[in-house]
Amino acid sequence: MPLVRIAIPAGRDAAFAQMLSGGIQDAMIATIDVPADDFFQVLTEHQNHMLRIDPGYLGVSRSSEAIIVEILMRSGRTDAQKRALYRTIVANLERRGNIRPQDVMITLRENERIDWSFGDGEAQIAP
Numbered sequence: 001m002p003l004v005r006i007a008i009p010a011g012r013d014a015a016f017a018q019m020l021s022g023g024i025q026d027a028m029i030a031t032i033d034v035p036a037d038d039f040f041q042v043l044t045e046h047q048n049h050m051l052r053i054d055p056g057y058l059g060v061s062r063s064s065e066a067i068i069v070e071i072l073m074r075s076g077r078t079d080a081q082k083r084a085l086y087r088t089i090v091a092n093l094e095r096r097g098n099i100r101p102q103d104v105m106i107t108l109r110e111n112e113r114i115d116w117s118f119g120d121g122e123a124q125i126a127p
Contacts, residue, residue, distance in 0.1 A: 001034075001038050001040070001073070001074065001116060001118075001125065002028060002032075002034060002038070002040065002071050002072060002073040003040045003041075003042070003071075003072040003073075004024055004025075004028075004040065004041040004042070004069065004070070004071050004072075005041075005042045005043075005044070005069075005070040005071075005072075006020055006021070006024065006041065006042070006043045006044070006067060006068070006069050006070075007044050007046055007051055007067060007068040007069075007070075008020065008043065008044070008045055008046070008051075008067050009045070009046060009048065009051055009064065009065055009066075009067070010045045010046060010047045010048070011045075012045065016097065017043050019093075019096050019097045020043065020067070020093065020097065021041055021043065022092075022096070023089065023092035023093045023096050023097065024041070024069060024089055024092070024093075025039060025041070026088075026092055027085055027088035027089040027091075027092050028071070028085065030088055031081055031084040031085040031088050032073070032077050032081050032082075032084075032085050048064065051068075053066045053068065053105065060102050061102055062102055062103055062105075063100060063102070063103055065099070065100075065103055066102075066103040066104070066105065067099070067103060067104055067105070068105045068106075068107070069089065069104065069105065069106045069107070070106075070107050070109070071085075071106070071107070071108050071109070072108075072109045072110075072111065073108065073109075073110060073111075074110065074111065074112065074113060074116075075110035075111065075112060076110075077110075082108060085106075085108075086106050089104065089106060090104050090106075113125045113126045113127065114126040
């Protein structure tokens with residue numbers, strides 16, 4: 001049940017958004033056991049002055065086309081699963097959309113089952 005937020009530079013088309021969405025979803029399915037129908041994403045487009053990403057932080061050379069991927073998910077994945085997720089997202093986006101690996105920043109946030117309501121004011125997955 002991850003909730004994915006993807007921040008992209010302005011001016012990209014619907015096909016680009018679809019490619020990002022699919023590449024990230026497929027990586028989550030392959031690496032962190034997300035079911036195929038567990039699909040919740042928010043894509044936002046930002047003008048240059050509203051998406052500020054350091055072009056050289058930690059020695060990574062980012063272009064003006066860099067994106068930020070935020071994934072909120074239940075806790076419990078191993079470090080190995082998280083590292084595999086990062087690698088698979090970047091590989092999918094590079095292969096499908098020719099996105100430079102240096103231009104993909106990924107951050108994970110974790111919470112518990114009680115922190116989710118999928119509608120009706122209920123905590124459907126909480127014990």
